Amino acid sequence: MLQFYNTLTRKKEPFAPLDAANIRMYVCGPTVYDRPHLGNARSVVVYDVLYRLLRHLYPKVTYVRNITDVDDKINARAKERGISIRALTEEVTRQFHDDMGALGCLLPTVEPRATEHMVEMHAIIGKLMQNGHAYAKDGHVLFDVASVPHYKASMGNTVDHFVYGMLSHRVQDDLVAGARVEVESYKKNPGDFVLWKPAGNGDDASSVFDSPWGKGRPGWHIECSAMSSKHLGPDFDIHGGGADLMFPHHENEIAQSRAADPASHFARYWVHNGFLTVNGEKMSKSLGNFVTVKDLLDKGVKGEVIRFALLSAKYNEPLDWNEKLVQDAKLTLDKWYRIQDSGFGIQGEFPEAFLEALCDDLNLPKAFSVMHAAKPETLKAMGALLGILQQEPQSWFKGEASDDVQSQIDARMAAKQAKNWPEADRIRKELSAQGILLEDRPDGTTDWRRA
Numbered sequence: 001m002l003q004f005y006n007t008l009t010r011k012k013e014p015f016a017p018l019d020a021a022n023i024r025m026y027v028c029g030p031t032v033y034d035r036p037h038l039g040n041a042r043s044v045v046v047y048d049v050l051y052r053l054l055r056h057l058y059p060k061v062t063y064v065r066n067i068t069d070v071d072d073k074i075n076a077r078a079k080e081r082g083i084s085i086r087a088l089t090e091e092v093t094r095q096f097h098d099d100m101g102a103l104g105c106l107l108p109t110v111e112p113r114a115t116e117h118m119v120e121m122h123a124i125i126g127k128l129m130q131n132g133h134a135y136a137k138d139g140h141v142l143f144d145v146a147s148v149p150h151y152k153a154s155m156g157n158t159v160d161h162f163v164y165g166m167l168s169h170r171v172q173d174d175l176v177a178g179a180r181v182e183v184e185s186y187k188k189n190p191g192d193f194v195l196w197k198p199a200g201n202g203d204d205a206s207s208v209f210d211s212p213w214g215k216g217r218p219g220w221h222i223e224c225s226a227m228s229s230k231h232l233g234p235d236f237d238i239h240g241g242g243a244d245l246m247f248p249h250h251e252n253e254i255a256q257s258r259a260a261d262p263a264s265h266f267a268r269y270w271v272h273n274g275f276l277t278v279n280g281e282k283m284s285k286s287l288g289n290f291v292t293v294k295d296l297l298d299k300g301v302k303g304e305v306i307r308f309a310l311l312s313a314k315y316n317e318p319l320d321w322n323e324k325l326v327q328d329a330k331l332t333l334d335k336w337y338r339i340q341d342s343g344f345g346i347q348g349e350f351p352e353a354f355l356e357a358l359c360d361d362l363n364l365p366k367a368f369s370v371m372h373a374a375k376p377e378t379l380k381a382m383g384a385l386l387g388i389l390q391q392e393p394q395s396w397f398k399g400e401a402s403d404d405v406q407s408q409i410d411a412r413m414a415a416k417q418a419k420n421w422p423e424a425d426r427i428r429k430e431l432s433a434q435g436i437l438l439e440d441r442p443d444g445t446t447d448w449r450r451a
């Protein structure tokens with residue numbers, strides 16, 4: 001039986017789908033202004049495993065992960081680089097796909113873009129204006145937090161009963177204290193958040209949209225309310241994202257969606273992944289302590305090793321990134337590929353204990369310990385649920401040797417060009433001793449194969 005920790009109820013709960021014939025999951029995706037770092041990747045990899053698990057357990061899963069392609073950070077970066085917003089968002093979306101693909105992540109069922117959902121966003125904002133939960137001021141449209149009841153500490157967990165603060169458990173005083181520093185003149189209350197904001201002078205035309213409230217662009221939160229209801233309906237099963245998104249982003253998604261459509265419950269289960277940290281601090285663009293996925297791939301670290309390293313802790317606990325984590329991931333994968341290579345051709349069903357571990361709030365450390373103790377012929381089937389161990393062992397190990405082999409081939413070519421025949425010969429013999437046979441082609445290039 002599948003169960004996971006629901007941020008909304010603050011406890012581990014059995015998963016009871018709204019419709020077992022079609023599980024519906026929404027995860028907040030990237031803001032496409034810069035190449036993804038390992039912290040972004042952790043979130044994608046974790047939900048990829050959840051998606052694979054759900055697909056194993058249910059006949060159909062609709063997984064929606066959005067692309068945020070309208071945002072102040074995007075505008076600023078495009079200006080800085082002197083390129084159009086469209087060029088930037090297309091470039092970074094491509095990089096995101098390349099890098100997550102290298103980590104073995106499946107594409108979601110639907111990958112909606114914010115800029116293509118203006119109509120849906122306007123519809124929600126229109127409803128909120130109509131039923132008194134939003135107001136327009138100085139070109140802005142704001143959600144009026146005073147128009148909905150607020151969470152109080154005495155309430156505990158309020159699943160069915162909609163109050164502002166129900167997810168993050170922030171009470172009104174916290175909201176005011178958090179925003180006291182600088183209250184914008186267009187806000188009635190400091191906690192009010194932007195649904196629509198006016199275009200600035202000199203904004204790139206591709207970030208300016210018409211709306212019933214004037215030209216401008218959406219606030220960040222409204223896009224996820226619009227895209228989830230469009231592709232999953234007003235009620236759906238699971239909503240995921242990083243722990244940093246719980247407040248204000250997810251709290252505001254709930255507020256907008258439930259205030260606009262009082263009959264809906266929005267997401268039933270809220271799942272948050274923990275941070276990837278560096279020396280205990282969250283890896284982030286703004287702190288400058290980030291490593292991009294591409295940086296590591298370029299250094300020759302395999303995507304599968306990075307993926308495995310990102311899965312080495314409980315998904316909702318912090319995971320500290322360091323050299324040893326990567327080394328250990330590689331050693332374990334090498335070991336499992338070696339076991340598979342040594343003649344255990346037949347594929348077996350995986351042990352029940354493995355599925356039980358994953359179904360218990362995605363207990364990855366436990367799932368890995370089952371793998372360490374399992375019969376060799378079951379490894380590949382378990383790996384499939386985690387998105388690892390699906391390569392031919394030969395190509396896993398060949399992939400590894402090839403960089404090294406290629407650099408030796410290059411060195412031999414340089415020696416030949418310098419007419420240093422003894423050196424060229426020495427390299428050939430050295431490779432041959434490692435079981436690598438060289439074949440010089442008529443066009444001057446050299447191919448290699450294992451003896």
Ligand code: AMP
Pocket residue numbers: 028029030031038039040041042043241242243244245273274275276277282283284
């Ligand atoms: P962003 O592009 O910053 O909006 O982040 C995209 C996703 O990555 C969000 O779900 C974030 O919560 C998540 N994320 C960003 N940094 C980290 C981190 N250091 N650890 C885990 N998740 C992160």
Ligand code: ZN
Pocket residue numbers: 027028029224249
């Ligand atoms: Zn979102």
